[in-house]
Amino acid sequence: MAFDPVPWATGGGAKHSPEVARTDTYGNSDGTEGIIKVGDLKVVPLDVPGTAVNVNPGSGRALNRHPGHAGETYTLRNATATEVPIASTGSGAGRSDLIVARVExxxxxxxxxxxxxxxxxxxxxxxxxxxNVPAGTKRLQDVSGHESDTGITLARVDLPASTGTITGAMITDLRKVAAPKQHTQPLFYSLVSGDTETLTATGENGEVWPNASTNSWGNLEIPEWATHAYIQVQWNSVFVPPGSSYGQMWLQVGGTGAGAPLVTQRSNWDSPNSTGNTRMVFALADYRSIPASLRGTSQRVYPYARILGGTSSTYPTINASSSCQVTFVFQQRAV
Incomplete structure (x- = not known):
């Protein structure tokens, strides 16, 4: 096959083919597909729930799936909220419908x-x-007869039987960001000679452990685009005396005590019942959404822990041989 005679972008009044323009979009977007910004094209109920939904304003990219047009991308834009009617269900059974943005x-x-x-x-x-797509369907192209459709999937509406009013609980968001960003930031704190901190708190609020007197961690720099994060915390070389104790650990961001804007799950630790001293690694991992109030800000991190059981002679201790590391993998997802 010959070259397309007019490459992008030739001047002098040359006429470019739409195929070349779509190929340029494909290349500039690395062949990605989905919404452009995290809030684009979200499907929501009407302000007064009724027999339709709204597709919010926004933009997206859709791969050209028509035979013979691989490597091409359409850019689409919804300037204002678009109302989409949804048929009611009868008394016999419920139904699942996909809401898509399709290029025709x-x-x-x-x-x-x-x-x-x-x-x-x-x-x-x-x-x-x-x-009437199969229950649990997540993608337009997975529906029989629509494998070659050019479009992006926005949501699925799962209607019970005898239903005409669409509520938020019936809508499953299926949007994906076309080119989501990701950034990893590690933070590290190492105790120095003479530092010793024994975990003693038993109350629900626990204690910051290790409790650096200054912000030796450095700050967590949260990107403006970050909507979610994988979070890992690891207490290394924790000294555990003979006996048995157990407890919880977690991480807070942006504040101490109750009401911090970001708090991980509480993960348990349990020291072995031994006759000699033991060095252990305590660790937790979690996946959390980033509150909008924290995006684009610089925050301190506070590793917390508490004792749930055991005796004071067996409580874990960190000292000059110990360290603590916090790792955030920030992600950008549809919200």
């Missing part, structure tokens, strides 16, 4: 779509309902 280009060879009355203004992209 009639100018591709073998296209099933017809040109609009005004080819200059279209429309060529629509919010469509793909009705």
């Amino acid at each position: 280009d009639p100018f591709l060879q073998g296209s099933p779509y017809s040109p609009p009355a005004d080819v200059e203004v279209g429309p060529y992209v629509f919010a469509r309902v793909i009705s």
Whole structure:
């Protein structure tokens, strides 16, 4: 096959093919597909729930799946909220519908779509309902008969029987960010000679452990785009005397005590019942959403722990041989 005669972007009034333009979009976006910003094209109930949903404003990219057009991408935009009617269910059974943004280009060879009355203004992209899909469906192209559709999946609406009013509880968000960002930030604190901290708190609020008198950790720099994070905390070389004790540990960001804006799950530790001193690693991992109030800010981290049981002679201690590390893997997801 010969080259397309006009490469992007030739001057002098040369006429470029839409295929070349779509190829440029594909290359500039690394072949990714989905919404552009995390809040784009979200499907929500009507302000007064009824027999329709709204697709919020936003933009996205859709890979061209028409045969013979691999490596091409459409860019689509929804300037204002678009209302999409949803058919009611009868008394016999419920139903699942997909809400998608589909590009319907009639100018591709073998296209099933017809040109609009005004080819200059279209429309060529629509919010469509793909009705009665299998339960749990997450992608337009997984539905039989729609494998070659060019479009991005926005949501699934799961209607019970005898239902016409769509509520938020019936909507499952299926949007994906086309090119999500990711950033890893590790923080580390090492105790120095003479430092010794024995975990003694038994109350629900626990204690900061290790409790650096200054912010020896450095600050956690939370990207503006970060919506979620994988969080790992590890207490290394914890000294545990003979006997048995057990407790919990967790991490707080942005504040101490109750009411911190970001708190991980509480993970348990349990020291062995031994006859000699033991060095252990305490660790936890969690996945949390980042509150909007923390995005784009610089925050301190506070590792917490508490004793749930055991005797004071067996409580764990950190000293100059110990360290603590916190790792955040920030992610960007649809919200």
